[in-house]
Amino acid sequence: MLIRAAAAAVAFALAVPAAMAQEAAPAAQAETLPDIALGSDDAPLTVIEYASFTCGHCANFHAENWPKLKAEYVDTGKVKFIQRDVYFDQPGLWAGVLARCGGDEKFYAVSDMLFDEQKDWLAGGTGEEIAANLRKIGLKAGMTEDQMTACWEDTAKAEQLIATFQKNATTDGIEATPTFIIGGEKVQNQPWEDMKQILDGKLAEAD
DSSP, X not given: OHHHHHXXXXXXXXXXXXXXXXXXXHHHTSOOOOOOEESOTTOSEEEEEEEOTTOHHHHHHHHHTHHHHIIIIITTTSEEEEEEEOOSSHHHHHHHHHXXXXXXXXXXXXXXXXXXXXXXXXXXXXXXXXXXXXHHXXXXXXXOHHHHHHHHHOHHHHHHXXXXXXXXXXXXXXXXXXXXXXXTEEEEOOOHHHXXXXXXXXXXXXX
């Protein structure tokens, strides 16, 4: 089946846990990919979120705090936002590939769908069922079956995604998700009012 072939093609690229993968030399030799930014390039503050598509706390952040961050800071030109993937498991990598399958312009829309529907697509008892659930999200996002299969069979891109994750997470000392880099400072996940205080403080420093 196409689902089995696509899942198997991507699965081999993440045969070890993320903690072990950070020390793996072969993936580190692959080309790394540029960030996909949301918001104005001229924004005075950059916020980077390290997130895993299979992380429940990340889904909670995107349900509760992300709409406020986007409306109050990104959409108003105060913050340039960058999401960087962390891969703890194979389904997280499959989701990461899917998020990029429609091109950079669809990345954040598909990412939102993956977090919003996380419990549903992760409910599959097997890798094949999870892949089938992810296909449903891709179809809703306007992708075709053949397009998704091609993306999941692109093992070179999977290796690039893993290499990018390893390089960025190692450089920034990421140990858990979600973790944020706000104006160059590593910040752990926290209530919105506390994060808002940090954002406003960094913006004041940038004036």
